[in-house]
Amino acid sequence: MSAHHQEVPSLLERIATTMSQAIGRVRADLTGADPVVRRSDRADFQCNAPLALAKRVGVKPVELAASVVAGLDVDGDAVIASVEPSGPGFLNVTVTGEAVWEQVAARLADARLGLGLPELGRRVVVDYSAPNIAKEMHVGHLRTTIIGDSLARVTGFLGADVLRQNHLGDFGTQFGMLIQYLDEHPDAAWHQDELGDGTSAVSALDGLYRSARAKFDADPGFADRSRSRVVALQSGDPGTVAVWQDIVAESERSFRAIYDRLTVLLTPEDSVGESFYNPMLGDTVEELTEAGLAVASDGALVFYSQEVSGPDGRPVTLMIRKRDGGYGYDATDLATIRYRLRDLKANRLIYVTDSRQALHFQLVFEAARSAGWLTDSVTAEHAAYGTILGPDGTPFKTRAGGTVRLMDLLDDAVSRARAVVAEKNPGLDAAELDRIAESAGIAAVKYADLSTSRVKDYSFDVDRMVSFTGNTGVYLQYAHARISSILRNAGDLGTTVDSTIPLEPAERDLGLALDAYGAVVTEVAATLEPHRLCGYLYELARVFTTFYEACPVLKADEPVRGNRLALCTLAARTLGHGLDLLGIAAPQRM
Ligand code: ARG
Secondary structure: OOOOOOOOOOOOHHHHHHHHHHHHHHHHHHOOOHHHHHHHHOOOOEEEEEHHHHHHHOOOOHHHHHHHHHOOOOOOOOOOEEEEOOOOOEHHHHHOOHHHHHHHHHHHHHOOOOOOOOOOOOOOEEOOOOOOOOOEEEEEHHHHHHHHHHHHHHHOOOOOOOEEEEOEEEEOOHHHHHHHHHOOOOOOOOOHOEEEEEEEHHHHHHHHHHHHHHHHHHHHHHHHHEEEEEEEHHHOHHHHHHHHHHHHHHHHHHHHHHHHOOOOOOOOEOOOOOOHHHHHHHHHHHHHHHHOOOOOOOOOOEEEEEEEEEOOOOOEEEEOOOOOOOOOOHEEEEEEEHHHHHHHOOOOEEEEEEHHHHHHHHHHHHHHOOOOOOOOOOEEEEEEEEOOOOOOEEEEEOOOOOEEEEEEHHHHHHHHHHHHHHOOHHHHHOOOOOOOHHHHHHHHHHHHHHHHOOOOOOOHHHHHHHOOOOOOOOHHHHHHHHHHHHHHOOOOOOOOOOOOOOOHHHHHHHHHHHHHHHHHHHHHHHHHOHHHHHHHHHHHHHHHHHHHHHHHOOOOOOOOHHHHHEEEEEHHHHHHHHHHHOOOOOEEEE
């Protein structure tokens, strides 16, 4: 890490340490207990420990509160200005103005805003996006792509060695059908260079696959030829494999167009599709069989869950090998988790898919634990998310009832963002308007998704998403651009802070809000819930607005002006940084 990095503990952390020490001094039996320090409306912070802990040591909360206060050396403390017992056993803690200004200065001086690297030394696999080859990416792949990308950014920023894994669905019997159909219809156009601008290779393949499926169901001869194709593909027949590779490559090019537009981190190297694990399936099954975990059932091999049973009371199963000897999604995920643990040596596995796959992952984790691959030192998590609904509250569909193409959805958001931006800022030239509209439209879509609690469903409401007001990505981009413009007008970047200047209440609120950024980022990494960061940034933008209304910046005299500029600079950097962790651009102008 850069030599200029200096972690800056937050005031909340420093007060928690002080409180914890004071509690340990007055009650040795409470040494190490959580001091329960929170931000508070009544003072700067509140320590709830006396109320929370008194019962454990058999004293009254107010008594414990009084003895903790007596055990503190407030005069000798650089941070705490006063501690007042309050209510049934709280302590209201006020910090000194100097301490707030010094936090602001220290964060400004650091390239990482003073945030630490708690994930350093951990290898985190983030499995996300994972569309299926020869199928159009649809609205169902939007959430995994956006959420997964943000989680990869957050854990990576906190120091983890992140391995992004795009578990493409590039394997399965359906490819036999498709390849056979293409073989019998040599005139079918599906390569990108043979198609018009409006169609992607993957949407052409999607259509051809549907035709193949229909033919498969109607024509037994074709069905037989398709089955032989599956065998040819799996046994490595060069001609068949070449067509399959061509299909995979064309599909990935179509996905890339979406990834570029969404500006996600996924690169071609991150594509490690289901087929990658084919050579490992045999060993995986052998190991599970030897461990008694793969059990014969009706000619197939299955894993019986010890933890979950179905509505009929019988254990739920994973299909390890089908009766025809084939392997499917379940078997591939078993080989995958084994590889990620044993070969990639991951410390944390994160799978980002919709919540309908919850049972699948629960069973995969259970099997991996039973096999001894997944140990207590590793966490495996399914970051499950809800469904995107249309305005009528049913799963999002086109007017004709079809699946919504992701590209169309993004085009729509960008064109509505263009209208809103043009109205707000009529002076923009066409090129700049295009650039800002693209960034605002994509921000709108991403933020609407990320700001909803992950497990919940949400309604896709483009007009609300692109609004300049309310909890939207566009509002936050605008807030950032507005602060950037203040800083441009100031000319110099105020980074010298005079910490002896008394704080206005609005300055104090802003300084304390900025100081709390790191805790939120850490919380997102722990809970895998980016909406917490969205909520923080929205609140920060509001606190900034209150500050800006109450405290003139450019018209103030030095040294007040410099201090306020420092707050503005740190606010812009924090907003911009937080948006970046969400995968959202923060333009200087809007
Ligand atoms: N391709 C799958 C789908 O579209 C998602 C794969 C998720 N990752 C995994 N390891 N199963 O639903």
